[in-house]
Amino acid sequence: MTLNNKQKQHLKGLAHTLKPVVMIGNNGLTEGVLAEIDASLDFHELIKVRISAEDRDTKKLIVNAIVAESKAIMVQLVGNILTLYRASLDKKINLPK
Template sequence: MLTSKERSALKQLAQTRKPVFQIGKEGLTPTILIQIKDYLKKNELGKVSVLNTAFEQCDQIISALENEAIEVVQKVGRVLTIYQKNPNLTRGIELPL
C-alpha cells in the first residue's frame, strides 16, 4: 500500500507520460496482463487507457490489476496510472520516506 507522499510523487512522475496500453473490447486478457507485468518490471510506472468499448468496467480492471500486486496510483477518467516496485532494478524510482 502506498502512502500519500509516495502516491503524490508517482502522480508527479506520471504527469508527462502517455498511456502505454489500451484495453478495448476484448477486456483485460491474460496476454495484455503479461505485457503490463513485463513493462512494469522494466519501468515500474505506466499508464493504461480503458476504451469506451471495453468489455469490463474500470473498477473491474482495477481489482484485477490489484490481484496481480499492481498498485493503481490514480484514475483520471478512463486512464489508470499503475505502479509495481521492482527491487532488482538498478535505476528504479526513488520514493520519498
C-alpha cells in the first residue's frame, strides 16, 4: 500500500499530538522491540518510534529494518522520531481519497 500526499498530510496532522510509544535505545533493534512495534500498530494504526542512534547511516538502517519487518508505511522521519502507519482490521483511521 502506498499513500498519496493528501493521505500523508492527514496522517501527519493526526500524529502531531502523539508521543512515541516505542523507544529504541542502546540495545538497538531487537525482536522484543519489533514485537512491541507490531502490537502497537495493531492497536493504534499510527504510532511514533524514538530512535536513539547517533550515526545517520545507522538510523537509516534501523528505519528500513523497522519498515520492512513491520510491513508498515513510513509517514515521516523528523530528527529521531519515526512515524509509522499500518491499517488494522478495525480501520480506526479513515484516510481521504
